[in-house]
Amino acid sequence: MENLICKNLCKSYKDKEVLKDVNLTLEPGKIYGLIGRNGVGKTTLLSLISAQSTVTSGEVTLGNEPVWENPNALQHICFSRELGMSVSTGTGAMKVKQYLKAAKMFYPNWDEEMAQKLIKLFELDMKKQIAKLSKGMASMITIIVALASKAPYTFLDEPVAGLDVVARDMFYRLLIEEYTESGRTFVISTHIIEEAADVFEEVIIVKNHGIFLKEHTDALLERARHISGRADVIDTVTQDMHTYHEENIGRSKGVTVLLEPGQKISSNDEITVQKVSLQNLFVALCGEEISLKNER
Amino acid sequence: MNEILTQEKSIYIQISEMIENDILRDILLEGEKTPSTNDLAKLYSINPATAAKGINILVDKGILYKKRGIGMFVEQGAKEKIKNTRKSEFYKNYVEALIQEAKNLGISREELVHMIQEHATV
Numbered sequence: 448m449e450n451l452i453c454k455n456l457c458k459s460y461k462d463k464e465v466l467k468d469v470n471l472t473l474e475p476g477k478i479y480g481l482i483g484r485n486g487v488g489k490t491t492l493l494s495l496i497s498a499q500s501t502v503t504s505g506e507v508t509l510g511n512e513p514v515w516e517n518p519n520a521l522q523h524i525c526f527s528r529e530l531g532m533s534v535s536t537g538t539g540a541m542k543v544k545q546y547l548k549a550a551k552m553f554y555p556n557w558d559e560e561m562a563q564k565l566i567k568l569f570e571l572d573m574k575k576q577i578a579k580l581s582k583g584m585a586s587m588i589t590i591i592v593a594l595a596s597k598a599p600y601t602f603l604d605e606p607v608a609g610l611d612v613v614a615r616d617m618f619y620r621l622l623i624e625e626y627t628e629s630g631r632t633f634v635i636s637t638h639i640i641e642e643a644a645d646v647f648e649e650v651i652i653v654k655n656h657g658i659f660l661k662e663h664t665d666a667l668l669e670r671a672r673h674i675s676g677r678a679d680v681i682d683t684v685t686q687d688m689h690t691y692h693e694e695n696i697g698r699s700k701g702v703t704v705l706l707e708p709g710q711k712i713s714s715n716d717e718i719t720v721q722k723v724s725l726q727n728l729f730v731a732l733c734g735e736e737i738s739l740k741n742e743r
Numbered sequence: 744m745n746e747i748l749t750q751e752k753s754i755y756i757q758i759s760e761m762i763e764n765d766i767l768r769d770i771l772l773e774g775e776k777t778p779s780t781n782d783l784a785k786l787y788s789i790n791p792a793t794a795a796k797g798i799n800i801l802v803d804k805g806i807l808y809k810k811r812g813i814g815m816f817v818e819q820g821a822k823e824k825i826k827n828t829r830k831s832e833f834y835k836n837y838v839e840a841l842i843q844e845a846k847n848l849g850i851s852r853e854e855l856v857h858m859i860q861e862h863a864t865v
Contacts, residue, residue, distance in 0.1 A: 478790055616788070619788040620785060620788055623784050623785050623788055623789070623790075623791070624785055626791070627781040627784055627785065627791050645748070645754050645787070645788065645789040645790065645793065646788060646789065646790055647790065648790045648792050648793075664790075665753060665754075665755065665793065665796070668753065669753070716843070716846070722750075722751070722752075724750050
């Protein structure tokens with residue numbers, strides 16, 4: 448399988464710009480985590496890459512072929528979207544059975560045996576109408592479609608939303624099992640970062656209409672640190688560093704840094720240096736200072 | 744190998760330490776086959792690349808070796824090797840931290856030595 452490449456992708460809805468100049472290369476055989484705040488354009492990005500919606504400008508290619516309206520390329524891509532729950536739109540009115548039957552027809556490499564196993568495992572009621580499913584059950588269906596599609600590039604948009612913690616654990620186990628056996632590429636967007644961090648080989652952070660960062664999870668966490676101590680000491684230590692999310696209380700200050708190659712924090716009796724989790728780092732990178740009090 | 748992963752250290756380091764612990768405790772014996780990268784990935788729900796990184800550390804240290812097409816095995820003399828490495832790291836990991844905290848608390852050298860003599864049963 449070849450790389451899936453996005454070149455200068457832009458997407459606007461009317462006059463609202465969602466994504467601007469996105470350049471992204473996905474390599475076969477990796478699990479990517481796609482993280483970003485609500486409304487930042489993660490779902491839009493996935494639907495552009497899988498040619499489920501039109502780009503405003505730019506191009507997505509698999510190998511050297513454009514993906515748009517190209518069945519040859521699209522058979523290798525599955526984007527299992529969140530299900531529309533309204534009865535008036537297509538999927539909401541369908542029964543679970545009908546929806547899965549449609550998926551089976553749509554994906555040429557569909558693994559029916561796996562789909563049946565997963566239906567049993569998740570104890571899904573096949574006769575139920577999609578609109579009447581709980582959020583968790585709807586997520587299970589998107590997981591079944593994604594895994595059974597057997598598509599070499601598979602995108603899951605918040606697959607664990609609404610799932611209880613046992614079902615989430617089950618999902619990650621099934622994902623790893625399928626991944627180790629097939630070597631397919633998965634891109635998974637999630638807001639429950641902490642428990643997914645160990646699954647991602649690379650993380651892609653979407654911010655300000657574009658890719659803020661794409662890096663090996665290990666390498667990223669290796670250069671992220673939280674430093675705290677007396678404010679003036681912290682300022683001196685971090686003066687040449689990229690700092691995020693400063694917090695002050697009295698004389699004390701804490702800050703998250705991303706070290707550049709060659710940078711080191713000189714260890715020092717006066718400061719505390721700690722590793723940060725991916726979730727904490729994400730909050731530091733994408734969060735803003737907030738307060739309920741009025742700005743002065 | 745059934746310890747729980749924590750946030751304190753990189754996952755691949757924890758994987759390598761867990762395998763070392765099992766060798767120290769004779770849960771994994773010298774000459775024996777270790778769980779595969781994929782087994783570890785499934786057990787902990789971690790990316791197989793991370794598990795492989797943990798195993799490769801041990802290969803580089805001469806604690807595990809690879810038999811092509813069969814799997815990873817524990818090297819003869821691995822247990823002794825792990826003990827020796829851990830002893831040399833003991834100063835950095837424990838003694839230095841101990842002295843640093845003693846400094847923070849204003850514990851004198853004499854007090855510190857006394858505490859160790861009093862409580863060390865080794």
